[in-house]
Amino acid sequence: MPYAGNVSMTSERPLRHVAVLTLGCKLNLAESENWALELRRRGIAVSDRPVAADAYIINSCSVTHVADRKSRHLVRLARRLAPEATVVLTGCFAESAGPRASELGADLLVANAEKAAAVRRLLELRPTTPVVGASTAHRTRAFVKAQEGCNDVCAFCIVPRTRGRERSRAPAEVVREVCSREDEGYREVVITGTQLGAWGRDFLLPARPADLIRAVLEESTVPRVRFSSLQPQDIGDELLALWQDPRLCRHFHLALQSGCDATLRRMRRRYSIAQYAEALARIRVAVPDVAVTTDVMAGFPGESDAEFAESLAFCRQAGFAGMHVFPYSRRPGTTASLLPGHLPSLEVRARVALLLQEAERSARDFRGRFVGRMLPALWEQRVSRPNGRAAWEGLTDNYLRVRVETDADLGGRVTAVRLVRDEGDALLAVPVEAGAEVGGVPCAPRAVSRLSSPAASCW
Ligand code: SF4
DSSP states (O other), X not given: OOOOOOOTTTTTSOBOEEEEEEOSOHHHHHHHHHHHHHHHHTTOEEEXXXXXXXXXXXXXXXXXXXXHHHHHHHHHHHHHHOTTSEEEXXXXXXXXHTHHHHTTTOSEEEOGGGGGGHHHHHHHHSOBOOXXXXXXXXXXXXXXXXXXXXXXXXXXXXXXXXXXXXXXXXXXXXXXXXXXXXXXXXXXXXXXXXXXXXXXXXXSSOOOHHHHHHHHHHHXXXXXXXXXXXXXXXXXHHHHHGGGSTTBOSEEEBOOBOSOHHHHXXXXXXXXXXHHHHHHHHHHHHSTTOEEEEEXXXXXXXXXXHHHHHHHHHHHHHTOSEEEEEEOOOOTTSGGGGOSOOOOHHHHHHHHHHHHHHHXXXXXXXXXXXXXXXXXXXXXXXXXXXXXXXXEEEEETTOOEEEXXXXXXXXXXXXXXXXXXXXXSSEEEEESSTTOOTTTSSSOHHHHHTOOSGGGOOO
């Protein structure tokens, strides 16, 4: 990737405030969080929204043409918000766009392979002046990268080209980062990667994701560990047995892409619908009340009405807790872009709408199962209620968004609540007992973290 741009007009001013803007996957989130922590440790204020700043690090995405458009937009927006600022562009769009990325006006392009050094590269260009009292927002969930790259060749996917071959971080390195996140006050870590199920495959002595999870559970005390995307072929008894540990969040993101075997074959996915259904069933048997979320694509080249109907029907019976629905997006350089049978965008949009309806229905079904139940939630942000009352919003370990009306400061804490009503976008809850917290209450974490049935109350 070319080194582009000059910073002569902006480099004199001390760097006090950086906006780290992130698009795309959890891996991008993990990297952006690392930069934010690195900058904060140097006393530099960090924002994760497009505001006026001294510099920007834009962590772009190229998974769809919409992601490309958003990446371009962020570079232009940063330039508009602060014409003198230093703009660093990295991520998959910068990687796949090549020379087009440097024409956008970024001052510095950083390749995916050099991403870890993005802050150092920025600081080489801009001096810093420590700022006292840099923000200490509630730290709830930290994304920790365990793996990067993918050796698979799904027909629609640009990621192997932008992220390269599979590379796993050593377990000790991952555990070290998890422990430092906990020391910084995070209550939950999300272990993430491009192809997490491939973690350890590239070691001299190959290892499996179960080995990594075991290491994190045994060598850290972080209250909640969430494992991000896996594929059906990664689901096995050894892995599932680890979910006996109440610190492991009962949430699996199992990308489906299509509910039709013929489409899966053309997508070059490495599982059949029967294998996917079996993995789903095994997860649900091993982990009660588990949330399974997924990614589904509509409009893959050659997807006939019958194939789409089959895909939709499978999603209906699968009963997902959440579905990310994507329209197929033609990516230059992918084999799918050369396939015949690309569908008119109107047809693709119609199919996306049907999948979104199903996503809404199955998510509502999943939420409805927990009304009346008691669950612990990690509180993330204060929200205001239509009735003017103070409230907090958070997430249960099984991926339910919940909110509770309280004047207490619940930021970054895990407390148990009773879920009383589905409000459509979240479940309204009431505190089980005012002030009772997992961290602070005398109840053993085991009892608290898996308080699912009303009968199991220890209050
Ligand atoms: S598994 Fe397929 S979709 Fe996922 S990153 Fe690899 S090539 Fe892309």
